[in-house]
Amino acid sequence: MKILVAVKRVADYNVKVRAKSDNTGPDLANVKMAINPFCEIAVEEAVRMKENGIASEIIAVSVGPQSAQEQVRTALALGADRGILVQTDTDLEPLAIAKCFKAICDNEKPDMVLLGKQAIDGDNNQTGQMIAALTGWSQATFASEITIDGDAVTVIREVDAGLQTVKLKLPAVITADLRLNEPRYASLPNIMKAKKKTIDNTTPEELGVDTSPRVTLLKAAPPAERQAGVKVEDVAELIDKLKNEAKVIS
């Protein structure tokens, strides 16, 4: 089984991201960048499938600037076999990214596309679903457990009401939730091996993808700062405030 796994370059989860002073987007100058944590979980799942003899080849794919090669290389150090970088300096919308993946799926014909459920920068949670729609493949989002049996996949999904189990047929698009696994660290021998693995470069234009934006960004601003809370004297006052000020209980 061939798996395509998506890796996105985002600001490291430890970084406190600020808006640019002209409100045109987040200020990423000199910010530490990393693989999106959910993508890392997707890579880990693919690598485990390979270790268990289920997958035969893992291709790590990123759509982003030249520097995103670093995240593809990290995926290779974690165990992916080769990489593809769809190079663009434009911050693409989920639909354009999904179209790039669709084009790569047409070329590579993978049996599964594994992605993070969302990236921690835009928190869009759309790319996986859009790839499924464009390819017409089955989809299972928010996976917390994936079991493969022949060309059938059983996925336990984390939904608001609890856990939902779905069964789908390959090829499929699956997005990883937080509890799917705990990603490993890249070992030194694998980091050295990753140096020799290939990363193919392409562009959205070469893939024939129209990346023109569908959304206009008007302004990027930090969320309003949370006001300090108040201290109450006793439970009676708390209940009174919850009832009459916050109006969350009646």
Next chain:
Amino acid sequence: MDFELDEEYRMLNETVSKFVDNELMPLEAAVLEREASGDGYELSAEELAPLYEKCRALGLWGLDCPEETGGADLPALALVGVNEALGRTVTPFTFPPDSPNLHMMLATVNDEQREKYLEPYARGETISAIAISEPGAGADPAGMITRAVRDGDDWVINGRKIWISRIREADFAIVMAVTDVAKGSRGGISAFIVDKGTPGLEVARDIKLIGGHSNCEVVLEDCRIPTSQLLGVEGQGFAPMQLRLIVRRLQMGAWCLGMANRALDMMCEHANQRVTFGEPLANRQSIQWWVADAVTRTHCLKLMLWDAATKQDNGDDVRTEASMIKLYGTELATDVIDNAMQAFGAMGMTKELPLQMMAQRVRLMRIYEGPSEVHRWVLARRRLKESS
């Protein structure tokens, strides 16, 4: 000139940082508590076993050992980030084996010694110690008086050595001794390998130091070893010992960078949160100046380390750079940690925070591997000589 680390070294740094954050940092509270209650500071065998297992799985073992001994043979430049990451935590841990003795042995062993001592050491199977200082010769090792005298097929060593770490656990010790009094450090000092349990090698006492350290004083009394235990060339022990010191000094500089950055992180986080007299500490100019000095000086130290490591990897002599780094790094970390403690107020004095342990460790570092004053003297002497 490219100031970017290679991709694979950045990835290695990432892996080491994760190891430090996820494996070593969680042990800090227990280690600090144990030290505060006088129950020792070192990690126990139970704590070390899973760490070593993880290190092996991640290939974080023998990082600068040659490939033929199963090591990764990483350049000094790659190790800067590794040691910087280790410096961030006060949990006492280094990736085995300890580099300085390894480098000294790499430069000196013969085939027999390579197999018997170097290879098991590089594989992390043995522990080594080194005996250089004496009660009357510390920063000036050339003044050592421990004698090794040839007697038939043996060497017989007599003298006292002090400030020796890990001698009780060590499988062997490298002992420096005078073999030609007239020549002294210019061809009269040799290195010997003395196995654990060799008659005549006795630990005289344990000495407790600040920073959770403890080491020993050792007496050598008619300690008889075969000539095969001579490490390197007779009379030429001083230069490989200096090489060993260079490796340690670069390592110490990187530890200091990690320590200073941790203290700076803690100080900034606290300064933004802590309000005094109606204003966050971060608004006070004294705090701002500490922060500004710390970011400037840590940046400078990082560039010094990259420069020295690059030169060392190119085979250049970096004695001067290593002195500067050891001097600058330990003094910079001393200041940043002290300022962080001051910013934390009474909390900075507690044994619950790692700051006091960092302060003790860096205080010790201003002494071992050459006190600051000796490094200043050496640096000044070299520079003045250039103009004389």
